[in-house]
Amino acid sequence: MREINKIIIHCSATKPSQDIGAFQIDEWHKKLGWSGIGYHFVIRRSGEVEKGRDIAVIGAHCRGQNKNSVGICLVGGTAENGKSQNNFTPAQFQSLRELAAELKRQYPNASVHGHSEFARKDCPCFNVREFFADWA
Ligand SMILES: [Zn+2]
Numbered sequence: 001m002r003e004i005n006k007i008i009i010h011c012s013a014t015k016p017s018q019d020i021g022a023f024q025i026d027e028w029h030k031k032l033g034w035s036g037i038g039y040h041f042v043i044r045r046s047g048e049v050e051k052g053r054d055i056a057v058i059g060a061h062c063r064g065q066n067k068n069s070v071g072i073c074l075v076g077g078t079a080e081n082g083k084s085q086n087n088f089t090p091a092q093f094q095s096l097r098e099l100a101a102e103l104k105r106q107y108p109n110a111s112v113h114g115h116s117e118f119a120r121k122d123c124p125c126f127n128v129r130e131f132f133a134d135w136a
Pocket residue numbers: 009010011061115123124
C-alpha cells in the first residue's frame with residue numbers, strides 16, 4: 001500500500017439539479033484521456049458514498065499532491081447561474097465527516113485539505129479547514 005498523508009476534498013463543479021455520481025465522472029475523465037475516474041470517492045447529492053479509483057492506486061485530482069493523497073469529490077459546487085457555490089446537502093456533509101473519520105482511522109497521519117489550498121481554484125467551494133476545525 002502507498003503512503004497516505006493527505007485527504008483532499010473536491011467538488012464536481014456541477015449544479016444541484018445534476019444528480020450525478022461516480023459512473024458519470026468516470027465517463028468524463030475517460031473523455032479527458034485518463035484511465036478513468038481520478039477521485040477515490042464520490043459523495044452524491046443523496047449523501048451516498050460511491051467508490052471511484054481504488055485507494056491503492058494513485059489518483060488524478062490534485063496536481064503535485066496525488067502520490068500520497070486520497071481524493072474525495074462532493075457532487076455540486078456550482079449554482080444554477082454557473083457561479084461557484086457552497087450548495088452541498090446536509091447528507092453530503094454528514095457522509096463527508098463519516099468517510100473522513102474512517103480514513104483517519106486507517107491513515108492516522110493524514111491531514112484534511114481543500115483542493116483550493118493547492119491550486120488557484122474555488123474547489124470545493126467551502127472552507128475545509130473550518131469544517132474540520134474540531135479535529136485539531
Ligand atoms: Zn478539485
